[in-house]
Amino acid sequence: MFLKIKKDRGIQMNHNGMDKKLVIDVTSNFLINMAHIGEISFYSQHDPRERVDLSGRGFTQPQGTLVIHLQMTHTYASSGPxxxxxxxxxxxxxxxxxxxxxxxxxxxxxxxxxxEARVVNL
Structure with a gap:
């Protein structure tokens, strides 16, 4: 099963190939194979966070920004420098x-x- 992240839904993203402060808007649809996800976390940011967009302009993500963190399986890992x-x-x-x-x-x-539809809750 794939998780489709749709463009123009007001979603921003970051991944470990980017600077931690850099956050980009999702501007095209893409798919993530859910079989390759090792861990998933749902949380909200308790404090405002300073971020930077692709143009280098700083902005503040407000307190209460919701985050879905997808950690991929170890087979999708790379060696450090x-x-x-x-x-x-x-x-x-x-x-x-x-x-x-x-x-x-x-x-x-x-x-x-x-x-959540793919998760068994015990």
Whole structure:
């Protein structure tokens, strides 16, 4: 099953290939294979966060911004720049973070409900 992230839904994202402060708007549809997701976290930011967009302009994500954090499985990891083959190789797992403004609850709930439909709650 794939998770489709739709463009123009007010979703912003970041992944570990980007600077941690850089956040971009989702401007095209893309799919994530849910079979390749190792961990999922749902949380909200308790404090406002300073971020930067692609143009280099700073902005503040408000308190209460909702986040869906997808940590991919270890097979989708890469070695760090200081890693030496055969010697304590450190693998960095790929992650995606999706940010939803507090007023963008519909998009957040749509994606969260799709994920929750595939989860067995005990």
């Amino acid at each position: 200081d890693s030496v083959p055969g010697v304590n190789r450190v693998r960095e797992k790929v992650y995606y973070k999706f940010y939803f403004a507090p007023e963008n609850l519909d998009s957040y709930n749509e994606i969260r409900d799709a994920i």
